[in-house]
Amino acid sequence: MMNCYEATRLISESQERDLSVSEKVTLRVHILMCTGCKNFSVQIPFLGQAMRAFANYRSEDEDEGKE
Numbered sequence: 001m002m003n004c005y006e007a008t009r010l011i012s013e014s015q016e017r018d019l020s021v022s023e024k025v026t027l028r029v030h031i032l033m034c035t036g037c038k039n040f041s042v043q044i045p046f047l048g049q050a051m052r053a054f055a056n057y058r059s060e061d062e063d064e065g066k067e
Contacts, residue, residue, distance in 0.1 A: 004030075011040055
């Protein structure tokens with residue numbers, strides 16, 4: 001059985017790499033039973049998108065300052 005520490009680690013890693021089939025299945029079972037990890041799995045992609053958008057915004061700001 002997977003614990004929350006392992007689940008959140010895999011959720012985070014899934015943003016950087018493809019999980020194996022066994023990792024996906026074990027994680028999915030855990031997420032079905034654990035509301036906290038389910039919420040975390042929904043929030044992580046959003047946070048990644050927000051960080052990328054902020055980085056792009058900062059990059060555009062710096063480019064405008066060079067003109």
